[in-house]
Amino acid sequence: MSAVADTHAHHDDHGHHPTGIMRWITTTNHKDIGTMYLWFSFSMFMVGGVMALVIRTELFQPGLQIVNPDFFNQMTTLHGLIMVFGAIMPAFVGFANWQIPMMIGAPDMAFPRLNNWSFWLLPPAASLLVISLFVPGGAAGAGWTLYAPLTVQMGPGMDLTIFAVHILGMSSILGSINIITTLLNMRAPGMTMMKMPMFCWTWLITAYLLVAVMPVFAGAVTMTLTDRHFGTTFFNAAGGGDPVLYQHIFWFFGHPEVYIIAIPAFGVVSQVIPAFSRKPLFGYASMVYATASIAILSFIVWAHHMYTVGMPLVAQLYFMYATMLIAVPTGVKVFNWLATMWKGSLTFETPMLFAIGFLFLFTMGGFSGLVLALTAVDVQMHDTYYVVAHFHYVMVAGALFSAFAGVYFWLPKWTGRMYDEKLGKLHFWLSMIFFNVTFFVQHFLGIAGMPRRIPDYSPVFTEFNMISSIGAFGFGLSQLLLLYNVIKTIRSGEKAPARPWEGADTLEWTHLPSPPPYHSFETPPTVR
Amino acid sequence: MKRTSRALSCAGLIGALYAGAAAAEFRWNFQTPGTKVAQDVSDLHLLMMAIILVIFVAVFGVMFYSIYAHRKSVGHKAAQFHENTTVEVLWTVIPTLILIVMAWPATTHLLAVRDTSQPDITIKATGIQWKWGYDYIKGEGEGINFVANLTTPQDQIYGKAPRGEHYLLETDNHVVVPVGKKIRVLVTAADVIHAWYVPALAVKQDAIPGFIRDTAFRANKEGIFRGQCAELCGKDHGFMPVVVEVVSQEKYTAWVGEQKKKLAAAAEDPNKKWELAELRARGEKVYAANCVACHQANGKGVQPAFPALDGSKIANGPLADKLAIIVNGKAGTAMQAFGKQLSPTDIAAVVTYISNAWSNKATANIAQPADVLAVRK
Numbered sequence: 001m002s003a004v005a006d007t008h009a010h011h012d013d014h015g016h017h018p019t020g021i022m023r024w025i026t027t028t029n030h031k032d033i034g035t036m037y038l039w040f041s042f043s044m045f046m047v048g049g050v051m052a053l054v055i056r057t058e059l060f061q062p063g064l065q066i067v068n069p070d071f072f073n074q075m076t077t078l079h080g081l082i083m084v085f086g087a088i089m090p091a092f093v094g095f096a097n098w099q100i101p102m103m104i105g106a107p108d109m110a111f112p113r114l115n116n117w118s119f120w121l122l123p124p125a126a127s128l129l130v131i132s133l134f135v136p137g138g139a140a141g142a143g144w145t146l147y148a149p150l151t152v153q154m155g156p157g158m159d160l161t162i163f164a165v166h167i168l169g170m171s172s173i174l175g176s177i178n179i180i181t182t183l184l185n186m187r188a189p190g191m192t193m194m195k196m197p198m199f200c201w202t203w204l205i206t207a208y209l210l211v212a213v214m215p216v217f218a219g220a221v222t223m224t225l226t227d228r229h230f231g232t233t234f235f236n237a238a239g240g241g242d243p244v245l246y247q248h249i250f251w252f253f254g255h256p257e258v259y260i261i262a263i264p265a266f267g268v269v270s271q272v273i274p275a276f277s278r279k280p281l282f283g284y285a286s287m288v289y290a291t292a293s294i295a296i297l298s299f300i301v302w303a304h305h306m307y308t309v310g311m312p313l314v315a316q317l318y319f320m321y322a323t324m325l326i327a328v329p330t331g332v333k334v335f336n337w338l339a340t341m342w343k344g345s346l347t348f349e350t351p352m353l354f355a356i357g358f359l360f361l362f363t364m365g366g367f368s369g370l371v372l373a374l375t376a377v378d379v380q381m382h383d384t385y386y387v388v389a390h391f392h393y394v395m396v397a398g399a400l401f402s403a404f405a406g407v408y409f410w411l412p413k414w415t416g417r418m419y420d421e422k423l424g425k426l427h428f429w430l431s432m433i434f435f436n437v438t439f440f441v442q443h444f445l446g447i448a449g450m451p452r453r454i455p456d457y458s459p460v461f462t463e464f465n466m467i468s469s470i471g472a473f474g475f476g477l478s479q480l481l482l483l484y485n486v487i488k489t490i491r492s493g494e495k496a497p498a499r500p501w502e503g504a505d506t507l508e509w510t511h512l513p514s515p516p517p518y519h520s521f522e523t524p525p526t527v528r
Numbered sequence: 529m530k531r532t533s534r535a536l537s538c539a540g541l542i543g544a545l546y547a548g549a550a551a552a553e554f555r556w557n558f559q560t561p562g563t564k565v566a567q568d569v570s571d572l573h574l575l576m577m578a579i580i581l582v583i584f585v586a587v588f589g590v591m592f593y594s595i596y597a598h599r600k601s602v603g604h605k606a607a608q609f610h611e612n613t614t615v616e617v618l619w620t621v622i623p624t625l626i627l628i629v630m631a632w633p634a635t636t637h638l639l640a641v642r643d644t645s646q647p648d649i650t651i652k653a654t655g656i657q658w659k660w661g662y663d664y665i666k667g668e669g670e671g672i673n674f675v676a677n678l679t680t681p682q683d684q685i686y687g688k689a690p691r692g693e694h695y696l697l698e699t700d701n702h703v704v705v706p707v708g709k710k711i712r713v714l715v716t717a718a719d720v721i722h723a724w725y726v727p728a729l730a731v732k733q734d735a736i737p738g739f740i741r742d743t744a745f746r747a748n749k750e751g752i753f754r755g756q757c758a759e760l761c762g763k764d765h766g767f768m769p770v771v772v773e774v775v776s777q778e779k780y781t782a783w784v785g786e787q788k789k790k791l792a793a794a795a796e797d798p799n800k801k802w803e804l805a806e807l808r809a810r811g812e813k814v815y816a817a818n819c820v821a822c823h824q825a826n827g828k829g830v831q832p833a834f835p836a837l838d839g840s841k842i843a844n845g846p847l848a849d850k851l852a853i854i855v856n857g858k859a860g861t862a863m864q865a866f867g868k869q870l871s872p873t874d875i876a877a878v879v880t881y882i883s884n885a886w887s888n889k890a891t892a893n894i895a896q897p898a899d900v901l902a903v904r905k
Contacts, residue, residue, distance in 0.1 A: 062695065063687045069763045070833065136832045143760045149737060150720040150762055153862060155833070237738020243721055244736055277598075278606040286616050308723060308758075309734045310715075310741030313642050320634060324627045328620060334587065335619045341594045345606035348595075356595070363587065367580045374630075376637035377573050379732050380558065383723060383758040444556035447573075449727035451758045454766030456685060458697050460555050503606075 017518075025120070028112030029518060030097045033119050035414075037094030038407075040122055042483070044086030047130065049476050051079040056438075056472040062459050072455035073141030074157075078129060080144025081161070084261070085168045086126050088395065091403045092264035093118075093175050096203050098414060100179060102508035102516060103197045105188025105525045110181035114174055121171035128164040132157035143453060145254065148235035148246040151224050158228065162221045169214040176207035183207075188507070190527035194288070197506045198281055201288050202267030205295045209256045209263070212299075217253035220246060244309050251302035259298045262394060263291060265402035266333060269355045271506065272405045273337050276352035277344030278503035283336045290329040290336075297326050307378045316375050323373040327366065334363055349501075350424030354405035357432050358398060365393030368443065383453075386446025392439045404431070404482065411486065412500045413508055416515035417493030423485045430478035437471030559728040562753050562774065563745050565640050566730035572637050579626065641730065644744040647712030649705065655715070655722025655735035655757065657862055658764035658821060661869065662703055665714070669784040672791065674701045675869055677817050678767050682825075685767075696766070697754040700817070702773040705747065706780035712744045719864055720762060726755035726770055734759055747774040762862060763833070764821055798872050798897040804880065807894060811881025814874045822862060827886045833862065838886040847892040850879050851903040867904050872897035 017023055024036060054075050058067050067075070097115065101108055109115045132139040137155025140146065151158055183204045187196065196204075224246070226232040233239025235246045274281045281287065304323040307316060337359055346352070368390040372378050381387060404427070411419050441464040446452075450461045457465065499509040508516065511525050561567040598604045649667030653660055656675075664672040676699040683689040685696075692698070705711045715724045717735035724743070725732040733743040747753075755770040775783065816825070819837075823829050827838035837843050842850055854875055857865035866875060876895040883890035 062691065064685055065687065068830070069766065070830070073760065073763070073765070141762070147721060147760070150760065153720065153762065237736075242736075243738070278600070279608060280610040282610050283616055284610065286611075308732050309736065310739075313638070316638060316642070317635060320638070321631060324631065324634075327627060328623050331623045332616075332620055338587065338590055338594070339612075339615070340610075341591065342598065343604075343607040343609075344594075344598050345600040345604050346595060346598050347600045356591075359591065360588065367584065370580065371573065371576050374572065374576065374634045374637075376569050376634065376641045377576070379641055380569055380573075380727065380730060382732060383725075447558055448555035449559055449725075449755065451725065451756055451766075453760045454756070456696060456766050459691055459695055464556070 026116070028108070028116050030101050030108045030112070030115065031516070031518065033115050034094045034097030036119055037090045037097055040119075041087050041091035041094060044082050044090070044126060045479070048079050048082035048087055049479065051075045051082070053472060053476055055079065056469040058455055059457070059465050060469040061466065062457055062462055064456055067455065069455045070138065070141060073453065074133065074139040076453050077140050077143055078133070081129060082126070083395075084144065084257070086122070086129070088261050088399050088403070089172065090122060095264065095268065095403070095406050096179055098410065099508065100182055100200055100203060101186070102512060102520060103200055103506050104183065104186060104191055105507050105511070105521045105527065106182060106186035107519060107521050109178050110186055111178045114178050118171045118174035118178065121167050125164045125167035125171065128160045128167070132160040135160065145250055146221065146224065147250070148224055148227065149243050152228050152235070159225065162225050165221045166218055169218045172210045172214050176210040179203055179207040180211070188521070188524040188527050194285065195527060198270035198284065198287060199267035202263045202270070202291055205291050206260050206263045209260050209295055209298070213253040213256045216249060220249040220253065244306070247306050247309060248303070251305045252299075254305065255302040256295070256298045258394070259294055261399045263295065265358070265399040266291060268402045268406040268409070269337065269358050272351045272355040272409050273340050275409070275501045275503040276347055276349060276355070277341050279340060279344040281336070282339035286332060287336050290332040293329040294326065297322065297329070301326065304373065304378070307375050308382045320373060320375045324370070327370055330366055334359065334366070349408070350419070350421060350428055351405045351409035353425065353428040354401050354408065357428065358401040358405060361393055361397030361401065361435070365390060365398055368393065381446055383451055384446035385442040385450050385452055388452050389439045389442035389446060396439070397435055401431070407482070407486070409501070411489055412496035413514050413516065415490050415493065416496055417489050418496045418500065419485050419489040419493060423481055427478060427481040427485065430481070431475060434471045434474035434478055438468050438475055439471070441467045561730070562728040562747050562749060562751065563730055564748060565745065566728060568637055568640060569730050572633055575633065576630070579630065644712050644742045646710065647744060648709040650712045650714065651703065652714040652716065653724050653735070655717035655724070655761065656869070657719050657762055657864060658757075658768040660724070660768060660770060668781070669787070672784065672787045676701045676703070676771065678769060682820075694754065697756065697769045697771065699769055699771045702752070702771045704773045704775055704780060704783050706777045707747050707750050707774050710744060710746045712742055714740050714742050716740045721759050722757045722761045722768070723759035724770055725758035726753050726772055728753045729772065732758055750774050750776060767821070794871065798901055801896060802873075802876070804894050807877045807880040808884055810874070811877035811879070814870065814878040815881050818866065818870070819878065837882055838888060843882050843888050844890045847879070847895055847899060848903065850883070851875070851895060851900060854879060855900065855903050872900040872904070875900045
């Protein structure tokens with residue numbers, strides 16, 4: 001026993017890691033890697049955000065003012081790809097890296113070097129996407145869904161995009177394998193699967209989804225690549241292929257992808273709401289089952305993104321029923337969160353505000369999803385601004401608000417300092433208001449028949465587009481508050497106690513100081 | 529949900545809005561339906577909104593009550609319950625029942641939308657980057673065919689001229705159909721995927737190159753219905769509108785007669801020898817309708833996707849090469865095969881125009897329709 005203690009002391013006093021830039025390049029520490037994921041995600045959020053503002057500026061009024069249609073298409077495409085693969089997914093992997101080992105009482109991730117590699121694949125992939133803007137012909141302008149055969153017409157920017165997607169996919173798969181292995185093998189003694197914090201459960205399920213579908217997407221873009229350069233005709237009817245085949249493959253990836261983004265967001269909210277309600281999560285077991293059901297259902301509803309491609313009627317009916325069914329487990333989750341708040345002792349610090357904002361707006365996104373599920377109505381709404389509004393309610397107000405909740409929730413733990421509560425609340429209210437100004441009106445545009453992905457529009461749509469553009473600038477600028485608040489916290493925030501939130505009861509709050517030591521839980525805690 | 533929010537958004541935004549936009553009408557619901565199916569879809573949407581409104585009030589009523597009553601600041605002590613099987617079963621079963629009830633109208637409406645049987649007239653719509661081609665293939669008007677191009681001038685798009693009433697939603701040729709007759713539209717594409725979309729008629733069908741899909745509508749009133757391409761199809765995706773003109777049966781018959789006459793007149797003798805000046809004048813018009821979007825009025829193109837014609841080697845080179853590229857298109861680029869879209873005379877005219885326009889002084893400076901036919905075989 002004393003020998004163990006000796007080694008321990010020896011180990012600590014070294015703190016043996018390189019300093020400066022090499023610390024970050026060579027690090028295998030889950031906390032460092034988590035930090036890098038989060039900063040990477042934030043910078044991509046800024047890049048993708050600027051692209052969104054280019055789009056909204058062009059759409060402020062009818063006519064072509066600042067960009068040409070080609071560049072407009074490149075902006076919509078890159079905005080989508082960068083936000084999905086560069087901003088939102090890495091943000092939640094960042095949370096996973098920081099939180100999973102601390103929440104299950106593990107010293108680090110199962111494969112620390114693999115972890116380093118899965119992060120460092122991201123910057124080259126993101127650079128490829130950004131560089132593609134500067135090659136002849138510019139970036140891919142086929143929409144983030146990269147539908148064939150339009151992709152076959154694109155210039156070399158398309159090839160860079162395909163390569164970027166391959167690398168991003170690799171990064172996700174490696175990260176997922178790491179998360180699955182960590183969660184299954186490295187839990188502290190006494191922590192059974194059904195005692196894992198909800199956040200860990202949601203990531204376990206998400207990681208399985210990622211491993212299952214990222215190769216499918218890689219396959220789809222590889223087929224595009226060979227169609228472009230090697231004379232294959234997977235998506236060309238003239239050679240016996242079918243353009244719609246691409247869409248089936250893409251959405252077989254694409255629909256689970258929606259839940260890859262949403263499910264970890266559910267996990268964060270499932271930690272935040274109980275903490276600020278001072279009450280345990282209601283229906284833990286049913287939450288686990290509902291999350292798993294959503295994940296499984298997500299594999300069998302893909303063609304609801306394709307109601308207008310001309311499927312057989314029976315296929316449309318099947319996909320409609322299956323899609324409507326998803327409302328049930330999603331509803332269960334919302335009800336569980338409400339029941340957690342019910343008769344709690346609620347306080348409304350910034351993380352809780354963002355969690356409630358998530359709950360409210362994600363449910364709104366669910367409502368518009370229900371409308372879109374009905375094929376007859378969707379035929380009217382498909383590829384209009386209604387769809388744009390719908391998925392921004394679930395992606396931005398859903399996933400992004402949940403990520404904000406997570407950042408404010410765990411920032412005191414990560415940095416050992418409290419953030420500025422006033423600024424945090426201001427960030428929430430500005431985001432909440434401007435988000436709705438931007439996206440609520442887009443429902444009306446879509447119902448009235450404005451197609452998405454057009455750089456110019458009929459003047460009857462002017463007013464709502466103006467409102468939306470004003471909202472977009474407000475929303476974009478409000479995000480600088482988050483950056484300022486985080487930097488201020490790191491530099492000069494007040495010291496945070498080990499457990500600043502009264503209701504927080506997972507291991508990182510109860511067993512570790514704020515900030516936690518560089519290597520935590522070298523001897524696992526025992527969970528009752 | 530929508531109604532309350534509408535009221536809210538109205539109240540909040542009226543001030544900001546009316547400053548900028550006094551004139552234009554506000555649209556926030558479906559366009560006035562022009563078919564029974566469109567009316568039914570609009571009603572189904574309204575029913576959904578009613579159901580959603582009820583759920584909205586129930587769910588968020590609970591949430592906001594809890595936020596109001598169970599605050600720590602008013603001294604509420606947290607209960608510690610964390611499960612209740614009865615409640616959990618109820619909130620699984622009740623939504624399932626609501627969904628089953630909703631599935632019924634959803635199914636019947638879908639059946640109506642998808643019913644393309646027993647059409648009176650069948651029209652083929654072909655999406656081409658960036659316009660629509662139409663062929664009347666069965667029923668009254670059989671044999672009529674034309675291409676519908678956007679007529680909004682570039683000056684309006686770039687804000688150099690005031691915008692017209694139907695900005696971006698106007699074409700040179702309308703798809704004319706009789707009121708009350710069932711029109712089946714076979715939708716396909718020549719290059720990439722497009723979508724044929726007319727909101728007020730409740731039709732949207734993707735146009736898949738190499739495949740034919742169908743949709744149908746029966747307009748219940750006369751009028752002009754405007755829509756646009758709804759699937760991203762490249763640079764000018766936003767500039768290929770669909771305009772359907774529903775007219776009375778008598779007017780339709782008259783229109784068919786007129787079109788037939790025009791077709792006969794347009795069937796020019798391909799062996800006619802044209803003068804250079806005639807062809808140049810005609811070619812300039814053909815160029816303005818078909819080529820300017822990419823190659824631009826000054827012939828400079830948009831680098832690097834759309835090459836310049838002014839000073840180009842091909843434009844100043846041998847006739848056969850020029851004709852081949854226009855007739856057959858260029859694979860892997862947006863340059864489409866115009867061989868079937870334009871008449872031999874039009875192709876000859878545009879080649880002649882390009883060979884002599886701007887700084888071009890091609891040796892082979894004139895093409896005759898017969899030359900085009902030789903290449904088109």
